[in-house]
Every structure is written in C-alpha cells, then in structure tokens.
Amino acid sequence: MASEVDVVLADERQLTPTSTEPVPFSIFTPLQKRWILFLTGFAGAFSPLSSFIFYPAIVPIASGLGVTVGLLNLAITTYMVVSGIVPSILGNAADTIGRRPVYILALFIYFAANIGLATQNSYPALLILRMLQSAGVSGTISLGYGIISDIATPSERGSYVGIFALGPNVSPPLGPVIGGALASELGWRWIFWFLVIAGGFCLLMVVLALPETARPIVGNGSIPATGINRTLLSMLLSKIRGDENKQVQGVAKKARLVSFPNPLASLKVLLEQDLFILLLCNGIYYATGSCAQASLSSLFIQIYGYKELQAGLIYLPFGFGGLAGVYVWGEYRNHNAQYLKLTKP
Template identity: 50%
Template sequence: MSRNSPPPPKQTEEEQRAPPSTTTPAYSAFSRHQKNTILALAASAGWFSSISSFIYFPAIPVLAADLDVSVEKIKLTVTSYLIKSGIFPAIMGDAADRFGRRPVLLLGLFVYLCANVGLALQSNFGLLFFFRMVQSAGVSGTYSIAYGVLGDLFTPAERGEYSGIMSFFLNTSPSIGPVLSGLLLLRWSWRSIFWFLSAATPCCLVPMILFLPETARNIVQDGTVTAKGFNRPLISALVPQVSFSRCPEVLVEPVKKKHRHFPNAIASLKLVRIPNTAIILLAYGVNYATYTCLQASLSTIFLEVYGITGVAAGLIYLPFGCACAIAAFATGTLLDCNYRRTATEAGIAVDKRKIGDLLKFPIERARTRTIKLFVALSAALIVGYGWQLNTKTSMAGPLVEQFFIGLTIQSLFTALNTLIVDIHQNCPYTAQAACNFVRCEMAAADLAALDPLLRSLGPGWSFVILAALVFFLVPLLLLLEWRALKRSWVLACTV
C-alpha cells in the first residue's frame, strides 16, 4: 500500500504485514553464500529441537523397565516436554525480537547442553521429569528462531524454496533419531542417548559462537548496521562488509529499537487476536497434534501388535521420517510456483530482491491453494492406517501407509511455517513462538487422551477420530483463502 493511501479496515493486520521500513535497494545486504550459511547454522540448532523428541521415543519401554515405573508414567515426560515446548518459546520469542536472535539462540543451546548432561547422569523418575523440562526449555525455541532468521533474510518470493530446504533439514530427525536411538540401545544403555546429544551440541554451539551474525532487523536492519556486544560474532566472516565500511550512496533509516524490558510471554499470544493468524495457528495445532500422536504411539503399538524390539523399534520410524523430509523439500518448490502463479493472476510483478506489499496480495491463497488436496488425502490415509493396525495385517501395510501419511501431512507444516513469517514480517520469531505454543499445548492434550482412547476404542476408531480432525482443516483453509481474496479486493478498490 502506498504511504498516501488510506489504511485498511483492520489496523492490527496492517501493522503485522507491513514490510520493514528501509530505503536500501535490496531486502537483505547479506550475500547469497552468507544467507545460505546462516540459515544452515540456524537450521542445525532447530534440528536438536526435533531430534530430542524422536530419539527419545524408542527408549520409552527401556526407561520404564530400568527406572521401575510404568510406560504410562514415562510418557508423562513426553507430555511435560511438549507443554514446556509451548511455554518457553513464547518467552524466548519476545526476547529474540527485542534482544536479537544470536544471544537467545546461544543461551538456549547452552541450557540444552547442561540438561543433556543431567539426563545422562540421573537415576530416578523425578530427575528424569525435571531435566526433560529443562531440556525443553533450552532447545524448544531454536525451531522457531530458525524461521525467524528465514524472515530476516529472504523475501516472500524466494521464501518458499528456502523454507522447504530448512524443513527438509529439520525433518531428518524423525528418521535419523529413532535409528540412532536403536543403535545406541543395542550397544549401550539409555544413558548413551543423552551422552550423544551432549557431545553433538557443541558441534553446533561452537561454530555459532564464532561465526553466527545477528540478523534481527530491528538491530541490524538489512545487515548494514553493525551489531554490538553479544549480538556481534567473534569472527565476521558472515557479516556484510558494508557493515564496517558504509557506502555513502546507500542510505538506511535509523533502526527503531524496542524498549528492552523483561521478556513477556503474553506478547506472542496477542497475535491470536488477528483472525487470519488464529486460523493458521488452529490449523497448525491440529495437524501437529495428529503428527505427534502418530509418532509417539508408533513404538508401543508396534510392540503390542507385532512384538518388535531393539533396532527394529527404531527402524519403523524410517518410512515416515524419510517421507516428511522429501515432502518438505518438494513443498518448498511448490510454494514458490504457487506464489508466482498467484502473482500472475493478481497482475503483480515478482521481484525476489524486494519484499513487496503483501496487504494487497492474497498471500494466504498463494501458500495454501494446492495444500488442501494433500490435507484431505492425509486424513484418508490415517483412517486406513488405523484399521490396518486394528485388523493386525502384515507389518508392511502400516509402514507403507506411514510413508504416504508423511508425504501428505508435512506439506501443511511447510506452507504454514512460511505463511506465518509472511504475515508477521516485523516479528517473525514472536509469531513462530505463538505457533509453537498452540501446537505444543494441543499436542500435549491429544497425547494425554490418546492412551485411554486406544484402550477403549482400539487403533481403528481412535485414528478415525484423528483423521476427522485433520479433514476439518480443509474448510478452515478455504475460509483463510476467502478472507485473503476479500481483503486484497477491498484494498484494490480503495486505492
């Protein structure tokens, strides 16, 4: 929207969608190589957030036997992990948008490292429960901050491709984590899982301390403002050279810094008041809750139905994990194609160097227009998966079904992760933290209800209920598209 045109009817939506104020020729001063490296570092931190769950699932029966507690009690540590994964990113989200991505990310990984050492050394359920919550507190925000960095560096026209690449990296955890867990349990005890995470974390943390630059646009804007203190890396290899030797012809408006008070968890939840954001968060939460129930129940259901143990308990996660990784990469390319297609229909030229005006562009339609089909197909596949387990068919049947569920269910995650950054460009991390809160709390509630549901109804009807919730997302996405088209049409008429 031009500066002289009247504001749209909903001021809160305009404030969130308006691009950051800048007069630089391009959206980001970082080179392509620098952006790729920064995104890889951020995604590697987010990888620990994902693998911490999936490497833990196969060890649930072993932990229960060794600590002399029930499997249901060990599953409480999964539920508590998810609850904390929703709460702490909300606090870290406000901190990351105020103080920058770099200090919050480094602090989170350090806490995560300490928690893994504590988990490896503990010997009772109480300490396991406590350190799992500390582990969640440290690492849960890294997933969201990776998408915050995505919003800092890339325009909407190119964001789909890079979101797909990042999702591909993050979604290797569902396949790698359980296999690693199975191999570690085959040779050593469950403690080796946490020693592995303790050893792997510095491999990510040390390069970040040395090289990771600040990308928060309220601190370094497009990268041309020099960061100070903890926001500045020890080695400036990934910082644009213009930050140290400013070109006189490049004019940048002064950075509007936010007041630095204690991080506020409520800041991210205020975004729920925006109708389109509320729809996105609800859709993401339902999809993630179903995703988590499918994965958390996999080892215990297959143990009961097929009697698998050991390395096999880790290998059964491979079909779903590999499918999610493939779907994430493919969906990224699809999102960019859909963006160009929607822009052509709206008569808008696509410029990958500039962010453009998303108020008059139906970005919600661009991100979800072909995703609805995958959502409907995913719901149908979940029904088939449940009844195959209920009738105890050959183990190959449910595993093949898992592969195709992974292909379809992941597409919505990639699309909505990209969309939430698109419509909250001034506070992408805070928006992702709100998304994280909703999805984790919904997943925790579903997991708490899953075991009683499986015992009373069996896998068949239990997964029918989950599939019905997933299918409900199709009309929800249609509503989101309709609102986007209506907004863009109204704004076009007022100019």
C-alpha cells in the same frame, strides 16, 4: 564569464546523485545466506530429534529407572507442554535483544540439560531435566523462521523455508534409528551423550559464526553488531587486523532499547480469524500425530517383541513423507509467489 550563482548551481548538481539505487532487502551474500540456513536448520533439528530419539528407548529407560512405561510417558507429555510455551517467550526475546543471544542461551540450556539426563538416576530428575531440555531447544524452529524473515524477501521465503525445514524434518526418520541403535548397543544413557556431543558442536558453531540478523538491531545487515550480537570469529579477526575499535565508514550505529520479553505478545495472532483456523487445524494434526508416535515404539516392543533398533525403523515412512512434503511445499510456494508477481497488474 559564469556568474557566482551559476557556479553554485553547478556545484549542487555535482553533489546531488542523478539516480538513487534501491536499498537491498539484505546485504548478506548468497553464500552467507546458505551458511545461515545451514546453521539454523541444524539447530532446529534438535527439537524433534530430542523427541523421536527418545521413543525407541522408552521401555529400557523405564526398566532402568524402575518405573512403568505409563509413568515414563509423562516425560513425553511434560516435554511437549514446555515446548508449547517457551517458543513464544524466546521469539519475543529474539525480536528485542537479537537472534544470536537467544540461540546461545537456548543451546547452552539444552547442552546442560542433556549432561544431566545422561548422568541422572531418578525418575523425578528425568522429568525435570526433560522439561529443561525442551525449554532449551523447542524455540529453535521459530527462531529459524524469524531469521528467514530477516534475510529473505517474501517471494524468496518459500524456497528458504523448504530448505530450512529439511533440518527439523530429517529428525523424525533418523532420530528413532539413532536412538534405537544407541539403546541396543551402548545403553540408553548414550542417547543423551550423543545429544550432548551434537548439541555442543552446534552451540560452538553458533558462537563462532552465526551472524546477527534481527532487523531492529542490524537493519538489512549494514549496521554493525556489537557485544554478544557479534560473532566470536569476527571479533578475533578484528583483533588480528587491529581495527576492533574502528567504526564502519558511512554507517551509524542504531540506538535501541531492550525490553523484557512479553510471552503473550504472540497470542495476538489468534485474534485473526484465518490464522486461528490454520493454527487450530495444525494443532489437531500435531496432537493426534504425537499420540501415535509416542506410543508406537513401546507397543511394538511389547506386542511383537521388537528390539530397540527395529522399533526405531518403524518411524522411517513418516519421516521420509514429511521430508518430501516440506520440500515440495516450499518449492510450490516460491513458484506461486513468482507467478503472482508476474501476473499482478
């Protein structure tokens, strides 16, 4: 007859798991990850799109507002200055309050700024609204990279970045063509109405169905999101099922403190020598490229008599080259990570 101690030991062996399964890096399914990549890539496309769609219309906008092309180029300069400052603020805010609220705020500002740009009639209003437009959309690319780090392991991120970057890199070839066609056929104001429609559609999809991925808030996705971090679609489905007040079984909510975003936090990476050199080289490349791209369309219109649509077509080689380069780079990085993983002793 078994003793009481034997019975207790047998019960403990039954309650203790014999094997521990590794916790997945992210519980999002491949289909969910593809949806997240699509939405973030779509949102990220608006930052370069808002620049490149503007270039073929510089001459007609300057003529419509009664200013010189040189003065109108300041709208490009102020746009880029703001785009260099705001992402550091939005990126830090997204780490503390979540990706979804920052995406919604950024796209709403962008949506409102485009309405203002489509209806304004003065040069000062154009400058201010272009800065507001940049403030709204310039951080969407950095937010997208943050989401990739939330849902993808380091060995997967190369291909994820390659797919995500197709959104921002499709704008250089398509933006000038769209801008040139709209400016020549419907007038330059329709450039901004187009951005209102496209940006509003993107904002609607983000509000409805972009899940929260910030790891300080939802972990690997297993911690339920609450409030604005929760998608509107999930709220509606929960109300239909009648379980909006139920807790997910076995999952505890994570307490978190919301702090004011620190725009200087990201500057710490400049103290690392290799990253500083990398950022410096990319900054020089971006500065020289921006100088050429901003003046190219107006020069072709003034010197060669190009129409707005023709001026937009001259950006196609640069855009297609960027598309091919970013996709190949992503695949190479993913392959290199897999190779290092297999050959690691």
